[in-house]
Amino acid sequence: MTGDGNTPAGTVVLIGGRAEREFTILRELGYRILYLDRRVPLHCMPWVDVPIDVDVDDWDLVAKVIRDRLDGATPAAVLTHVEPRIPLMAHLNEQLMPGPRGLTVEAAWNCRDKWRTRSRLRDAGLPVPGFGLAGNADEAVELADDIGLPVVVKPRDGAGAFGVRRCTTPDQVGEAAAAVLADPGLATQAGVLVEQYIDGPEYAVQTLTVDGWTRRLSVFRQHMTEPPVFVEIGYEQPSGLEAADEATLTAVVASALAALGVTDWISHTQVRRGPDGFQIVEVNARRPGGRLVEMTTAVSGVDMTRAASQLALGLPVTAEEPQATHALYSSIVFDEPGFVTYRTGLDLAGYPGPPAPIVEVEVAPGEPVLPVDHPEGGVYGRIVTFGRTASEVADGVARIRDALDLQVTALDDLAWLGSDSREYKSCC
Template sequence: MADPGKTVVLIGGRAHREFEVLHDLGYRILYLDKRVPLHLMAWVDVPVDVDTDDWDQVAKVVRDQLDGQAPAAVLTHVEPRIPLMAHLAEQLLPEGRGLTTSAARNCRDKWHTRTVLAAAGLPVPRFGLAEATREAARIARDIGFPVVVKPRDGAGAFGVRRCETVEETRIAAGHVLDEASPDALPGVLVEEYLDGPEYAVQTITRGGKTRVLSVFRQHMTEPPVFVELGYDFPSGLAEDELQVLELLVTSVLDELGVDDWVSHTQVRLCADGFRVVEVNARRPGGRLVEMTEVVSGVDMVDAVSRLALGMPVEEGEPRASLARYRSIVFEEAGTLLYQAPSAGAFPSIVEMEVPSGDQVQPVDHPVGGVYGRILVFADSVEELDRFERRAREALDLRVAPSDDLTWVAAETREFKSCC
């Protein structure tokens, strides 16, 4: 490969925008994944199949492809590959840049996140780590019901469940432990259930200074499972509450060591104030990147790519003062029918993750969840309502009952649940 200094190592990813940004910046892409999908071949310069769980082998592949020279950057937008990205950047780049391995671990390992923040006196739920179902039940009893059981390093609310009893805790913990992938961190996290509205906070940190790009009010299904139903901007928080939230998130990122990077943090507003639920050292999933760009002027895919390259981040102007994001979910199983949406563009974005004619499951079903999303942007609530109504009328969503429903998973559903 010619000119390694103009080559970015990109680990995994499926969204075209992730590839487009790097090419627009003038860089070639060395793409690594366990199995490179056929449709990505046109988007990358050099595709390589490699076991991304074998970090030494991945580093060797990069060195061989670049004749031992350093790439321009190492980047991923995929949650499980963030620690590998940070490791390769420290191994292959001549100077530190972007997310460190320490910060990556602090954010990826939920138990470690809570341990670090609790030691610093920052508000997190009471928690414990269990290696067996009996231990999970004991921790739950010590914390007090209800509790939340979740994988130690999961994403998108997979495997997350609120439990009201010892038996429910044992069952939920057993599912997490039994279904863990070979590369998953050991154990299951049991933590206090936090009651109160939830907020998604998108940030960019550069040179130790954090800027909050967007704060969205997040809507979820009622427990025991947690599936995103939508987001609103503005969040509905008062100005003084926003200031408290911004200070908290800034302190959290500083304590975890996140710098020269982006983040997506989830918090709940409880009776005793804000408490941190998740800290993700990545841009948000779903369409929250587009929502953030419209209300802040910052494209987080472009921003994190520039941060990885050591380039200044570009900022534009906000295009709307109000935004609404609604997930497409269903209460009943059946065959989904709809009219293909037109190309998504401001002030409305509509996308479906499964084709018309596919079978769907209820929102709380283990293989149900989110099947698409509608985003609308405006400067008045009346306009938001009108744009959303038009989008739904054009989509013409219907679910035809089916008495003999056999589930077939659709590989295109990248974001099944939360962001």
């Protein structure tokens, strides 16, 4: 820690976040934490030195609060792991730091704004689905006619599959566009994106870019629910791609990051493989969600949460030896509404690893759940196993599911439940 621990010289400004590891890494690196959010969660209070409630949509106000609290001194870093706050992080870095650090504002928006992402990549000659930006439902229908059905309608800068829908008819396009425009969720940019639907397998590619050189950390085969909605229900490592195809995929992603201006940061990119080859669907300048960070750490030795912290601080990115060659991620979802029951206190000794399996059920026994394809349903937890063979990790997931004995007592009507408070339907 810099100084006596009470000076601002060793203070990291952390914007938003909920996971304890985001805080403990900064502690381990020896820094104090000035935490800013619209409303600081109570459970985060013990992890920070200075919690401040502030309107994080007012960028000038946020910068003033930081300057005032640090008495004009330069923070050690400005950092966020929350996707909607990444442009703010980049802005504050440019305003408060003495030199370039992490993402530029332009690069942050190039990744956050899906229309800008596709425009930049198309201009660079990189493979993206056909697309267009609509300001109303009628324009969306016209775009869909030009692109050709089916299409995907999505918020311009949304996250976590919120509002994303595949449409096969003009009426569906109009309804989906109207729904997004009426309720854009966390999106802030005007308009709705309409893009070509690529029918083929999807891959999640995790990368680390330092001084403009991109290293592939992991490639996971991604499994989704059947359209029209898109919810991630599983990932597997290895991806199943041939070595040459995985090298091609890596090169496409590296070129995309360069075109978007990402020179020193982590990324989570989603790519589909259609009849014309790999097509870039999303480029996210952040770590992946769910437990894909732990999967990536296990197979690459690089912890993406730690790597982002180190890059924000201007430190070298550290790595450890990989612990596994295979991993399987299975989301906990339900087909019917009702009340869930399962066994708690599961003993994970004897299951595949290392690392030890991850078992998370994010709803308590006796609480209500909704189907995976319900607008307020989605993912309620996950099981992740690690090992040396595909059969080993698959057997581990199956055994854990049997031990949990997840059951749903069906009900005819759960309308009284009201709205689900979770931000995203999907993990990642």
